[in-house]
Amino acid sequence: MTERNFGDVIVKPSPIHGLGVFAARGFRAGEVIFDTSELRVITGEDPLREGEEERHCDWLADGRQILLPNPARYINHSCNPSAWKEYRNVVRRCATAFRDIRAGEEITHDYRIDGFGDVVWECNCRSARCRKIVHSDFFQLPLELQIEYLPYLSELYKRVFREKLGRLGQQMAAAQATRRPTIAIFRSSIARTSS
Ligand SMILES: C[S@@+](CC[C@H](N)C(=O)[O-])C[C@H]1O[C@@H](n2cnc3c(N)ncnc32)[C@H](O)[C@@H]1O
Numbered sequence: 001m002t003e004r005n006f007g008d009v010i011v012k013p014s015p016i017h018g019l020g021v022f023a024a025r026g027f028r029a030g031e032v033i034f035d036t037s038e039l040r041v042i043t044g045e046d047p048l049r050e051g052e053e054e055r056h057c058d059w060l061a062d063g064r065q066i067l068l069p070n071p072a073r074y075i076n077h078s079c080n081p082s083a084w085k086e087y088r089n090v091v092r093r094c095a096t097a098f099r100d101i102r103a104g105e106e107i108t109h110d111y112r113i114d115g116f117g118d119v120v121w122e123c124n125c126r127s128a129r130c131r132k133i134v135h136s137d138f139f140q141l142p143l144e145l146q147i148e149y150l151p152y153l154s155e156l157y158k159r160v161f162r163e164k165l166g167r168l169g170q171q172m173a174a175a176q177a178t179r180r181p182t183i184a185i186f187r188s189s190i191a192r193t194s195s
């Protein structure tokens with residue numbers, strides 16, 4: 001496959017890796033780029049089938065493995081992403097624009113949002129914020145970036161990693177006692193998990 005059209009996005013070769021997802025039109029910040037509702041949960045009884053690849057899967061915080069459909073499976077990672085995955089319920093998710101995106105730009109996620117485990121990879125995102133060697137665990141990010149990404153963690157992730165997020169809150173309070181707006185963002189992100 002060299003190029004495949006999915007309406008508002010196109011899947012085609014990417015300078016980051018293999019195939020990537022590109023905007024076929026401009027998107028405004030906060031706009032849903034596409035909605036992915038047919039995620040398949042991979043289990044022992046229903047494993048990956050011939051032609052399906054592990055790299056096109058996502059691992060939810062509760063340990064479930066899901067196979068991403070087209071075009072979501074082709075979204076590459078960037079350390080300066082243009083979109084994030086917004087969950088509408090546990091496994092239905094959308095790619096949502098972080099900022100205005102021009103037609104032709106690659107749609108990227110930061111895989112470390114909702115990330116855990118100890119996978120380390122060499123990043124080829126080429127962004128100015130690239131850390132080159134990237135660790136899958138959200139809590140390995142620099143504190144400022146954890147704070148920046150807090151509003152984008154899924155409800156499931158916040159439930160599963162509630163204790164670690166509590167410790168992050170304490171670190172933030174200690175390190176940034178004078179930066180009240182940031183602490184307010186943290187409190188409102190956490191408050192939503194207790195309902
Ligand atoms: C969900 S797939 C993305 C689509 C992939 N480019 C393809 O053609 O199948 C995830 C895989 O793409 C590669 N990848 C994504 N972002 C990358 C990056 N920033 N640097 C290096 N490899 C990346 C890694 O091999 C990763 O396991």
Ligand SMILES: [Zn+2]
Nearest residue numbers: 079123125130
């Ligand atoms: Zn990078």
